Amino acid sequence: MRTALTELTGVRHPVVQTGMGWVAGPRLVSAVANAGGLGILASATMTLDALSAAIREVRERTTAPFGVNLRADATDAGQRIDLLIEEGVRVASFALAPRPELIARLKDAGVVVIPSVGARRHAEKVAAWGADAVLVQGGEGGGHTGPVATTLLLPQVVDAVDIPVIAAGGFFDGRGLAAALAYGAAGVAMGTRFLLTSDSSVPEAVKRVYLGMTETVVTRQVDGMPHRVLRTDLVDSLERSGRAAGLARALRNAARFKRVSGMSWRAMVRDGLAMRHGRELSWSQVLMAANTPMLLKAAMVDGRPDLGVMASGQAVAVISDLPSCQELIDGIVAQATDITTRLTDLTTG
Numbered sequence: 001m002r003t004a005l006t007e008l009t010g011v012r013h014p015v016v017q018t019g020m021g022w023v024a025g026p027r028l029v030s031a032v033a034n035a036g037g038l039g040i041l042a043s044a045t046m047t048l049d050a051l052s053a054a055i056r057e058v059r060e061r062t063t064a065p066f067g068v069n070l071r072a073d074a075t076d077a078g079q080r081i082d083l084l085i086e087e088g089v090r091v092a093s094f095a096l097a098p099r100p101e102l103i104a105r106l107k108d109a110g111v112v113v114i115p116s117v118g119a120r121r122h123a124e125k126v127a128a129w130g131a132d133a134v135l136v137q138g139g140e141g142g143g144h145t146g147p148v149a150t151t152l153l154l155p156q157v158v159d160a161v162d163i164p165v166i167a168a169g170g171f172f173d174g175r176g177l178a179a180a181l182a183y184g185a186a187g188v189a190m191g192t193r194f195l196l197t198s199d200s201s202v203p204e205a206v207k208r209v210y211l212g213m214t215e216t217v218v219t220r221q222v223d224g225m226p227h228r229v230l231r232t233d234l235v236d237s238l239e240r241s242g243r244a245a246g247l248a249r250a251l252r253n254a255a256r257f258k259r260v261s262g263m264s265w266r267a268m269v270r271d272g273l274a275m276r277h278g279r280e281l282s283w284s285q286v287l288m289a290a291n292t293p294m295l296l297k298a299a300m301v302d303g304r305p306d307l308g309v310m311a312s313g314q315a316v317a318v319i320s321d322l323p324s325c326q327e328l329i330d331g332i333v334a335q336a337t338d339i340t341t342r343l344t345d346l347t348t349g
Helices: 004-009 026-034 048-061 077-087 100-108 120-129 150-160 174-183 204-211 233-240 243-261 265-279 283-288 291-300 314-318 325-348
Strands: 015-017 038-042 067-070 091-094 112-117 134-137 165-168 187-190 216-219 227-230
Touching: 015 026, 015 325, 026 038, 026 048, 026 325, 038 048, 038 091, 048 077, 067 077, 077 100, 100 112, 100 120, 112 120, 120 134, 120 150, 134 150, 150 165, 150 174, 174 187, 174 325, 216 233, 216 314
Parallel strands: 015 038, 015 187, 038 067, 067 091, 091 112, 112 134, 134 165, 165 187
Antiparallel strands: 216 227
C-alpha cells in the first residue's frame, strides 16, 4: 500500500511499530522492517553505547529503513542525534516535541522527523517547526495517554496540519488501517499488537498474561502522569498506596535505574530538570518518573508481572494470538486492501 507515509520513509506498508521501552529492541524492529513496516527502536532505556550497538544489530538483520525513538528532553539528546546521523538512520521519532533546532539539524542531515502528539495544538506546533509527519495517539493507546478518543482526535489533527498524520491508539487489524485511511491518515501505529507477536522479546509468560486480559486502567500511581496499563493486583495496590509510599518507591527505583543505565546522579538530576521544564511537572511527578523504566523492566525483561506494570492499549481485549510480524503486517494490508476495494465497488457498481 502506497501512502504519503511510505513515500516519506521508504517502507512498503503504512504500518508503524511504536518505540516501546524494553520491548522495541533490534529483534522486533528488524522483523517489522523485513515485513515492510516501519520499526522504531526505543532508546530511552538504553545508554548511548547500547543504542549504538542496537542500531548496528538492526543493520545486520535488515537492509530496510527503520527509526529510533528519542527523548527530546534527555541531556545527551544532541549526542544521540549525532549517532543517528552518523549511522544513516532513516527516521527519528520523539515522544515529546523536539526543539526547532533539533528538528532542523536532523532534517538537514536527511533524517525524517516524526514527533508524537496527543492534542491538535501540539501537532500544529511541531508542523510549524518543520516536522515531516506527526503521530497522533488517542486515549485508547497504552502507556502515557490523553483523554480524547482516536476517532475524535485524528480528524482534528488531519484537518489542522498539511503533513502526513499517523494514527495510533486502538489499532490492531486491517479494518483499523482502512478506517484511518478514510479519516485522512497516512498510516497506523501499533504498540500492543506488535508486543504480542512471536518476534517480540517479551517473555512468553508475560505474553500469556496479556492474552488473558481484557481490562486496562489509566493510573497516575506509576509516574504521576496518566498511564494506561493492564489492571493487575500490583496496579490495584499502587492505586491504594499513599503519596509517601509512592515517593519512597520512586527513590528506590531511581537508584536501580542509575545502576542499570550507568547514569550518574548529576546526569539524572539534569534530566529531571529538563523533564520538569519540558512537561511543566511538579517535583513529586519528576521523582515518580523514576518508577516507569524499572516497573516496566520487571515485567518486560525480567518476566515478573507480579512485580512490574504492563503498559497496554485497550486493543488487548481483542487480541488472542501471537503471529510473526510478517504474518501480522501481511494480514493487515490484505484485509485493508479488500475493504477499500469493496468500498470502491459500492460507489462504482
